[in-house]
Amino acid sequence: MSLASEIGEQPAVAARLLGPGRAAIEAITERIGPLLRDRSVDNVVIAARGSSDHAAIYAQYLFGARLRLPVALATPSLISIYGVEPRLDRSLVVGISQSGRSPDIVGVIAAARRQGAPTIALTNDPTSDLAAAAGDAIDLAAGPEVAVAATKTYTAELLAIALLAIALERHVPLDGPAPDPEPDLASLPAALAAALATEPEAEAVARFLSAGQRDRLIVVGRGYEYATAREIALKLKELARVAADPYSAADFLHGPLALAEPGHPILVLAPSGAAAADVDELLGRLGEVGVERIVVSDREEAVRLGAVGIRLPAVADWLMPIVSIVPGQLLARHLAIARGLDPEAPRWIGKVTLTR
């Protein structure tokens, strides 16, 4: 039962990062912040795979919104397959990996460091190759993660990224005063506990999907929640073998909307925040087409639009992805069980994937 217990540990993991973990992150930004201020570094490159790649997508939005930095997701095969190193000496280069062991991710960080770029490893193993290759390493300190599917290390990666952004913010000149992030951060462990309490609702969604023999699902989010859409879809594939297809709400309208039909349900992440109006418009359009909507939101009126839904606790939109993924993890686990699969042991894949 390691998956269930690791999902349950997430409030404690977050509290640990917010407490003792935070000072280490702030120390790193004392060195990197001045490089952003004088613009000797003017963009960010992130190398990651799988769930960690979804943490990178969160960083893309958060570093854009809070630090005005363009963020590129690295294409590690440029180095590992085509043998060409992009010029990274004006980039902050971040490698994200639970195990810290995938050679292609280590390769990007090693190349960037050779070129003189500031490099940060985000990993749950501070003794890993990735941590050794980087100039600085942030230890997720999530404790051993035994289940094949990443859960507590994913939310720890998101929170470490949020803390990194907040700490860097103090070094980067802004147009006006930034809103105080502390009340938002302080609310996180309780919000994670509340998200765990959605388990009966997640189980009801799992029953809805398994009763209808629905093995295709579209997952849609926008802005910050695009990362959540991607990560929920991956959990559903790994654990429940559902062909779950994630989109940003905008990209979904550029073609894949043609898939929408009764019997091909769509899970929509629709929390409060700047993206809510846009997502509500999509919810309306899907309703006209007769698609079964599964709505995940802190807004009662949005949840009520769905055939089934999950009520999120209220959290600031920039931190919501740390919370909104939790019912997705619970859904994937319960759907696996409902479909007669063992959520502890997805077939073909191991805990550590080494790609070049």
Added chain:
Amino acid sequence: MSLASEIGEQPAVAARLLGPGRAAIEAITERIGPLLRDRSVDNVVIAARGSSDHAAIYAQYLFGARLRLPVALATPSLISIYGVEPRLDRSLVVGISQSGRSPDIVGVIAAARRQGAPTIALTNDPTSDLAAAAGDAIDLAAGPEVAVAATKTYTAELLAIALLAIALERHVPLDGPAPDPEPDLASLPAALAAALATEPEAEAVARFLSAGQRDRLIVVGRGYEYATAREIALKLKELARVAADPYSAADFLHGPLALAEPGHPILVLAPSGAAAADVDELLGRLGEVGVERIVVSDREEAVRLGAVGIRLPAVADWLMPIVSIVPGQLLARHLAIARGLDPEAPRWIGKVTLTR
């Protein structure tokens, strides 16, 4: 029958871009090349949606491999929803859009130009908002595209990107002499004509999928061919309503491999080139698992591994995505017909999608 005829026009569209279109692209790089040389511009940001986003992925690999530039795909909602402009004044900012009309893409280009960044629009409508917003515009000159699904404008976007990279290469100091791209480019129109001649094989793959009632498909490519995997999957969704799920071969191993099983076929793009060894390894692993493989390759021994397959003409790997998408377009059209759908009129979507 506009879709079929537009697919068939692709050799002529490419010949036009290689001829009269090329001088205009070279003129633009006379202004932008020096900014790359002195590194007042040191990264690229590309804004695009749908098929054009897949052209942006091609650019990510090509500009990385030939120009050593980090390339970020823009997150337009940062500007349109969160109201924050990333600092783009040290970026070359490119907007790609067939129609040139989507407000979120125009918004990124307008913001970048206000900040003083060099901006380029790639569009099939030189009178569009996007062309007007950008400092420079490249006219794809593909002629009117009437079918909802983009085909000739997609390959024109790829070729324009290739010509842009080649022209910029002359301005960027390299470690050694670059291999002459001209013979590779000169072979393109004939290779596109040869790709059109794969229609009977594409039709056989469509029969294989429709006979088995297979409405789920995984599409895998690596490196340059990741863009093709994404674009084939989108065509299959738009036209044939197949739940087609695209991956890079490396990301596929980080979780989604759990989906692999008999009855859930996998189309693998496996052309010659630097990525071939890696893709062959995946083909072997899929064979052990008993998955039906559909192989698209110029290598006879790779095609023979598949239950069905498509033989590509031989083309240099950096230009192969312009060619390898063509059988994918033909497959999507024939699969739509085999499934009783009208490939000229996908439901719910129009030719121009306006997202904010």
